[in-house]
Amino acid sequence: MSHPAILVVEDNADDVMLLQRAFRKANLINPVRVVADGEAAVDYLEGKAPYDDRAEYPLPALVLLDLKLPKRNGHEVLNWIRKQPGLRRIPVAMLTSSRESPDINKAYDLGANSYLTKPVDFDALLEMVKTLQLYWMILNERPDIRNA
Amino acid sequence: MPGRSLQRELPLGIGALLVVTVSALALVMYREVRHSAVAAAAERLERTTLQLSQLLTQSTRARYATIDSTTALPAVRNFVRHGGPPPREQLQKLVTGPIITAIELWDAAGRRLTTVGGTPAPLDSAQTREAIGALREGRSALGRFVRQGDSITYTLITAVTEGSAHLGYLVERRRLSTSPQGSRTLADLIGEGATLAIGNATGDVWTDFTKPIAGPPAAVLGPGMHEYLRDSVPVYARSARVAATPWQVVVEFPQHLVVARANAFVWRLVWITLGILIVGVSVTWLTTRWIIRPLSKVTDAAEAMAAGRAVEGLTEDRKDEIGRLTQAFNSMATEVAHSRARLEGQVAERTAELQQTMQELEAFSYTVSHDLRAPLRAMQGFAQALLEDYGPSLDAAGRDYAERVVDASRRMDDLIQDLLAYSRLGRDQLSLASVDLDHVAAEAVQEVEAEVRERGGRIEIAAPLGEVTGNSRILKQILSNLVGNAVKFIPPGKTPAVRISAESRNGRRRIWVEDNGIGIAPEHRDRIFRVFERLHGGETYPGTGIGLAIVRRGAERMDGTAGVESTPGQGSRFWVELPAEGMA
Numbered sequence: 154m155s156h157p158a159i160l161v162v163e164d165n166a167d168d169v170m171l172l173q174r175a176f177r178k179a180n181l182i183n184p185v186r187v188v189a190d191g192e193a194a195v196d197y198l199e200g201k202a203p204y205d206d207r208a209e210y211p212l213p214a215l216v217l218l219d220l221k222l223p224k225r226n227g228h229e230v231l232n233w234i235r236k237q238p239g240l241r242r243i244p245v246a247m248l249t250s251s252r253e254s255p256d257i258n259k260a261y262d263l264g265a266n267s268y269l270t271k272p273v274d275f276d277a278l279l280e281m282v283k284t285l286q287l288y289w290m291i292l293n294e295r296p297d298i299r300n301a
Numbered sequence: 302m303p304g305r306s307l308q309r310e311l312p313l314g315i316g317a318l319l320v321v322t323v324s325a326l327a328l329v330m331y332r333e334v335r336h337s338a339v340a341a342a343a344e345r346l347e348r349t350t351l352q353l354s355q356l357l358t359q360s361t362r363a364r365y366a367t368i369d370s371t372t373a374l375p376a377v378r379n380f381v382r383h384g385g386p387p388p389r390e391q392l393q394k395l396v397t398g399p400i401i402t403a404i405e406l407w408d409a410a411g412r413r414l415t416t417v418g419g420t421p422a423p424l425d426s427a428q429t430r431e432a433i434g435a436l437r438e439g440r441s442a443l444g445r446f447v448r449q450g451d452s453i454t455y456t457l458i459t460a461v462t463e464g465s466a467h468l469g470y471l472v473e474r475r476r477l478s479t480s481p482q483g484s485r486t487l488a489d490l491i492g493e494g495a496t497l498a499i500g501n502a503t504g505d506v507w508t509d510f511t512k513p514i515a516g517p518p519a520a521v522l523g524p525g526m527h528e529y530l531r532d533s534v535p536v537y538a539r540s541a542r543v544a545a546t547p548w549q550v551v552v553e554f555p556q557h558l559v560v561a562r563a564n565a566f567v568w569r570l571v572w573i574t575l576g577i578l579i580v581g582v583s584v585t586w587l588t589t590r591w592i593i594r595p596l597s598k599v600t601d602a603a604e605a606m607a608a609g610r611a612v613e614g615l616t617e618d619r620k621d622e623i624g625r626l627t628q629a630f631n632s633m634a635t636e637v638a639h640s641r642a643r644l645e646g647q648v649a650e651r652t653a654e655l656q657q658t659m660q661e662l663e664a665f666s667y668t669v670s671h672d673l674r675a676p677l678r679a680m681q682g683f684a685q686a687l688l689e690d691y692g693p694s695l696d697a698a699g700r701d702y703a704e705r706v707v708d709a710s711r712r713m714d715d716l717i718q719d720l721l722a723y724s725r726l727g728r729d730q731l732s733l734a735s736v737d738l739d740h741v742a743a744e745a746v747q748e749v750e751a752e753v754r755e756r757g758g759r760i761e762i763a764a765p766l767g768e769v770t771g772n773s774r775i776l777k778q779i780l781s782n783l784v785g786n787a788v789k790f791i792p793p794g795k796t797p798a799v800r801i802s803a804e805s806r807n808g809r810r811r812i813w814v815e816d817n818g819i820g821i822a823p824e825h826r827d828r829i830f831r832v833f834e835r836l837h838g839g840e841t842y843p844g845t846g847i848g849l850a851i852v853r854r855g856a857e858r859m860d861g862t863a864g865v866e867s868t869p870g871q872g873s874r875f876w877v878e879l880p881a882e883g884m885a
Contacts, residue, residue, distance in 0.1 A: 165675055167675070167676075167679035167683070168675065168678060168679070170682075170683075171678065171679070171682040171686075174682075174686055221672075250672075250674050250675060251667065253667060271678060272678075273681050273710065273711065273714040274714070275681060275682045275685040276685075278682070
């Protein structure tokens with residue numbers, strides 16, 4: 154079995170680039186897929202075109218979800234995921250700029266597994282990615298997920 | 302209603318005034334009436350006694366004349382001088398009524414020679430001498446009263462004279478009494494209720510013309526009106542000498558008769574007073590009510606308005622002062638209601654404006670959180686990537702530039718974080734609860750622990766720090782800032798030594814963070830707590846200039862204070878004082 158995938162939902166190209174550099178430096182072996190807005194995230198998880206090829210676009214074992222997204226924001230995507238019978242168990246970690254408690258509380262209310270704020274300092278980002286890998290990919294027991 | 306009431310007090314006051322006035326008047330008038338009644342009685346007494354004595358004098362004189370003619374009779378004279386047959390016939394003529402008990406003829410020595418008409422006991426020698434002695438001033442005289450058994454007798458003695466010598470005496474023996482007609486006359490004369498007494502001028506032997514009576518006190522014989530008891534009844538009395546007799550008359554009025562009229566007057570007055578009182582009080586009460594009732598309505602309404610309650614308009618159709626007051630009050634109440642409505646409208650407006658501002662601030666803060674930091678991440682991340690991945694290709698200057706970009710973006714991030722924290726302190730709703738200081742201090746220390754150990758220093762927590770009433774998140778921020786400063790502002794080469802302690806002060810708890818750093822000059826002690834105030838350039842000791850502002854504002858929002866004691870070169874002692882646990 155190939156390594157489980159990570160889905161990154163992020164609209165800021167700089168952040169995506171930095172994140173991927175961090176993955177690289179952390180020697181992440183899991184495949185990473187990136188979508189740039191909320192609609193695309195929903196399409197990806199549903200398996201709608203152009204994401205219908207599950208070999209190319211596998212269901213992720215972890216979703217890193219930004220809050221501020223075009224079309225549908227992070228809270229809405231999270232809410233949608235938690236309503237899908239097959240998908241609702243997917244571990245979702247919010248990865249966003251805001252530390253405002255309303256944002257944090259709402260995410261947890263909607264069923265986020267974790268809430269992380271993007272550090273400005275790259276080294277801190279690297280540490281975070283390493284920890285993510287260790288915790289979610291290696292230590293954590295994954296639930297069964299399938300397209301309903 | 303508590304407090305005084307005009308409606309009650311005015312009628313009572315007027316009533317009391319009426320009672321006092323009428324009582325005073327009554328007293329004065331009673332005395333006057335009584336006085337005049339007594340004066341009238343006195344005058345009546347005087348008149349009566351005078352008339353009486355005049356009457357007696359007149360009748361006596363008339364009698365003298367009659368007797369005189371008899372004594373001039375030769376038969377009488379001869380008999381008295383020489384004796385012989387008594388002139389009985391002539392003497393008998395003088396016996397005219399039952400008053401005269403006998404007619405006697407005496408010789409010059411006073412020996413009884415003959416008696417006609419009756420046989421009364423002869424006078425004793427003293428009485429004889431007295432009778433004769435009474436003739437000092439004239440040819441006839443009345444004798445003093447003498448009590449004989451139950452009757453009062455007296456003599457009327459006339460001298461039988463030859464020139465100026467007394468040959469003998471004609472003596473009428475009389476008994477004092479009155480006929481029914483005489484009594485009636487007397488009664489008419491002295492008036493109803495009064496008593497007439499007659500007695501000797503010497504003060505003994507008194508009679509009321511029917512029987513002997515006890516005499517009045519001797520003082521009565523003096524002039525003027527007197528008061529004494531007659532048979533236990535208080536009386537007014539006056540006496541008068543009966544001219545040409547050895548007698549005096551006394552007229553007595555029972556006092557109660559005199560003052561009876563005055564007393565009756567007083568009783569009438571009492572009833573009238575009662576009537577006046579009732580009428581007066583009722584009228585006053587009604588009038589007061591007429592005035593006070595609308596007044597108390599206005600007063601009640603004014604009090605209600607002052608207490609903030611809604612007030613209805615008052616109706617009062619009068620045109621006088623009360624009516625005007627009510628009108629004025631209505632206008633005022635309307636004005637106040639309008640004012641209130643206006644003010645409330647203004648307040649609602651302002652509140653809405655304020656809320657809008659707050660919302661805008663929230664939105665601003667949100668934007669800053671999300672959007673401002675994203676470019677920063679890019680700047681810092683890619684500058685670092687440049688350094689790390691292409692460092693060897695760059696010369697020293699190039700590497701330096703890249704490093705400065707990284708530093709600048711780090712600083713900007715710190716600034717944004719602190720600004721956000723400071724702004725949040727003003728906006729957030731604070732939840733205050735009991736906070737365990739040891740716990741918060743441990744967390745704050747943890748953040749700098751690595752750096753401290755690196756420099757060989759130590760942080761000491763003087764547990765137990767206790768508990769305070771505050772917000773744990775803000776407290777952690779405060780302590781983080783203070784401990785961070787304590788570790789940062791140390792002269793290079795010195796090992797940091799930081800001590801965290803707490804003490805109780807007047808029901809509040811003061812937390813101390815002491816360091817062995819560079820210290821602060823006295824003139825800067827207040828400045829450093831202000832936003833963006835820095836005492837050092839970014840090269841020597843980096844910082845945003847907001848840390849201590851956050852400490853002070855955070856403390857104030859938890860109802861506390863913050864300050865510092867310091868000596869330059871010897872370290873600083875920062876303190877934060879908060880309400881103790883359990884006190885809000």
